[in-house]
Amino acid sequence: MIERIDTGQRMSKIVKHNGVAYLCGQVGEGANVADQTRDCLSRMDALLTKAGxxxxxxxxAVIWLADMADFAEMNAVWDAWVPEGHAPARACGEAALARPELKVEIIVTAAC
Structure with missing residues (x-):
């Protein structure tokens, strides 16, 4: 069975299937990559909770940065957010994001 949560015409915020939650990409607000990452991860917490x-x-986790020069700054926030011993498989790359002011987008898949 596939369960879709907060579904619109273009996408669902969460899709659950066989005990796995696929979360839509999250971006955040803020002047720099650290602020945007913190906000993004706060939004991710809400989605994870909603997904059970x-x-x-x-x-x-798949992380897209608008500029790989922000890698260390983003990682400082990410490392503080991930519980010790529970780091997911992760990829990080550079990409043009949906709006020019965005510096980071994070996509997470989780067991539920």
Whole structure:
């Protein structure tokens, strides 16, 4: 069975299937990548909770940065957010994001 949560015409915020939650990409507000990452991860917490999951149940994360020069600054926030011993499989790359002011987008898959 597939469960879709907060579904619109273009996308669902969460899709659950066989005990796995696929979360839509999250971006954040803020003047720099650290602020945007903190806001993004706060939004991710809300989605994980809504999916019946948590940070400790993350399976995979894909992170897109508008500029890889922000890698260390983003990682400082990310590392503080991920519970010790529960780091997901992760990829990070550079990409043009949907709006020019965006510096980071994070996509998470988690067990639920």
């Amino acid at each position: 999951s948590s940070r400790k149940q993350m399976l995979q």
